[in-house]
Amino acid sequence: xxxxxxxxxxxxxxxxxxxxxxxxxxxxxxxxxxxxxxxxxxxxxxxxxxxxxxxxxxxxxxxxxxxxxxxxxxxxxxxxxxxxxxxxxxxxxxxxxxxxxxxxxxxxxxxxxxxxxxxxxxxxxxxxxxxxxxxxxxxxxxxxxxxxxxxxxxxxxxxxxxxxxxxxxxxxxxxxxxxxxxxxxxxxxxxxxxxxxxxxxxxxxxxxxxxxxxxxxxxxxxxxxxxxxxxxxxxxxxxxxxxxxxxxxxxxxxxxxxxxxxxxxxxxxxxxxxxxxxxxxxxxxxxxxxxxxxxxxxxxxxxxxxxxxxxxxxxxxxxxxxxxxxxxxxxxxxxxxxxxxxxxxxxxxxxxxxxxxxxxxxxxxxxxxxxxxxxxxxxxxxxxxxxxxxxxxxxxxxxxxxxxxxxxxxxxxxxxxxxxxxxxxxxxxxxxxxxxxxxxxxxxxxxxxxxxxxxxxxx
Numbered sequence: 139x140x141x142x143x144x145x146x147x148x149x150x151x152x153x154x155x156x157x158x159x160x161x162x163x164x165x166x167x168x169x170x171x172x173x174x175x176x177x178x179x180x181x182x183x184x185x186x187x188x189x190x191x192x193x194x195x196x197x198x199x200x201x202x203x204x205x206x207x208x209x210x211x212x213x214x215x216x217x218x219x220x221x222x223x224x225x226x227x228x229x230x231x232x233x234x235x236x237x238x239x240x241x242x243x244x245x246x247x248x249x250x251x252x253x254x255x256x257x258x259x260x261x262x263x264x265x266x267x268x269x270x271x272x273x274x275x276x277x278x279x280x281x282x283x284x285x286x287x288x289x290x291x292x293x294x295x296x297x298x299x300x301x302x303x304x305x306x307x308x309x310x311x312x313x314x315x316x317x318x319x320x321x322x323x324x325x326x327x328x329x330x331x332x333x334x335x336x337x338x339x340x341x342x343x344x345x346x347x348x349x350x351x352x353x354x355x356x357x358x359x360x361x362x363x364x365x366x367x368x369x370x371x372x373x374x375x376x377x378x379x380x381x382x383x384x385x386x387x388x389x390x391x392x393x394x395x396x397x398x399x400x401x402x403x404x405x406x407x408x409x410x411x412x413x414x415x416x417x418x419x420x421x422x423x424x425x426x427x428x429x430x431x432x433x434x435x436x437x438x439x440x441x442x443x444x445x446x447x448x449x450x451x452x453x454x455x456x457x458x459x460x461x462x463x464x465x466x467x468x469x470x471x472x473x474x475x476x477x478x479x480x481x482x483x484x485x486x487x488x489x490x491x492x493x494x495x496x497x498x499x500x501x502x503x504x505x506x507x508x509x510x511x512x513x514x515x516x517x518x519x520x521x522x523x524x525x526x527x528x529x530x531x532x533x534x535x536x537x538x539x540x541x542x543x544x545x546x547x548x549x550x551x552x553x554x555x556x557x558x559x560x561x562x563x564x565x566x567x568x569x570x571x572x573x574x575x576x577x578x579x580x581x582x583x584x585x586x587x588x589x590x591x592x593x594x595x596x597x
Contacts, residue, residue, distance in 0.1 A: 146287075149280070158337070409545055
């Protein structure tokens with residue numbers, strides 16, 4: 139028995155929930171710093187509040203990955219996690235920008251940070267089971283295509299989420315102004331719409347996608363038992379929660395090498411998400427550091443949403459070309475070149491004369507973002523035990539969240555003490571981090587590529 143080859147439509151439906159998940163992420167990434175500043179956070183404090191997000195990923199994703207590996211019931215293996223995560227995340231989306239409603243109990247800044255924690259933890263509950271589902275359902279020769287379709291849907295969802303506040307204001311006349319200490323109506327409505335689309339897109343995947351049963355997977359794995367990456371089935375059946383630590387120690391060489399690439403990639407991304415609004419408001423719009431309530435600041439925040447939408451749109455389009463490029467030059471070289479282009483894009487923000495030129499910077503960032511979301515996972519999937527797909531995808535998330543935690547701890551200190559509250563230099567640092575990641579890709583061992591080469595040589 140072997141896995142069935144899925145059609146494009148089946149792969150699309152299987153990944154469709156990512157549209158809603160990434161729409162929620164996009165609303166968070168483009169607007170969380172802005173909302174926290176409205177509620178009273180200083181520029182150098184932003185990264186400290188953002189630390190909640192990667193901490194949730196560090197704790198939640200490996201646990202969810204482990205338990206989703208062990209789950210099988212009426213609703214399937216991964217699907218229950220999609221649905222619960224989506225419902226909880228939608229609550230966080232609705233309530234975070236309205237944290238000032240709870241001011242009688244706690245300061246709005248702390249309430250907003252709390253809902254950010256709930257929202258991000260819930261995104262994490264849904265995220266890794268989705269990535270594991272691609273590994274569960276797709277054959278090796280379809281994985282690059284599967285992760286690329288996933289990346290495209292992530293891009294489309296992020297474009298919608300990033301552009302929504304600007305569209306509501308400039309196309310439908312929804313105000314982007316409010317009283318000091320309150321979030322504008324265009325942001326509140328954007329987050330509510332994002333919550334509705336999140337739940338709806340998850341339901342599409344749940345109702346259109348069939349999962350392999352444990353019995354079917356065991357039959358498939360029996361065929362692969364001669365491969366080094368597959369461990370004895372009986373040993374896997376005995377594994378428990380504490381075995382996550384044992385799995386961590388036994389992670390494949392490819393995963394260890396990719397961990398360094400992921401570290402510098404996500405260190406750079408976190409800096410961009412946290413500091414783009416204050417950096418562009420200060421460096422491009424010429425606003426003082428303390429300004430977080432003027433009309434110009436709100437316009438700058440809306441424009442950052444447009445820019446984030448641009449890089450996500452580029453990502454969605456570029457994702458469709460990734461399988462073809464990778465087939466021609468290899469996945470490692472594809473990822474390295476993409477990261478170089480993204481690093482140059484981030485650094486170029488410092489030199490752009492006005493806000494319109496920043497679109498060019500975002501094109502480069504979009505190319506890197508597409509590759510970051512697809513290539514590491516496509517390389518990783520071929521190196522790990524299929525029965526451990528969920529837990530290893532969760533463990534792999536360590537190397538996404540740890541660099542974000544480190545950036546959260548030191549990023550604000552760098553901005554305050556080294557950059558003198560000029561957040562633009564945090565974006566330059568992010569660009570340099572991308573370039574380091576590009577260099578590290580070159581030493582990664584791509585198991586699937588090596589296997590293909592050995593097959594060709596035998597023939």
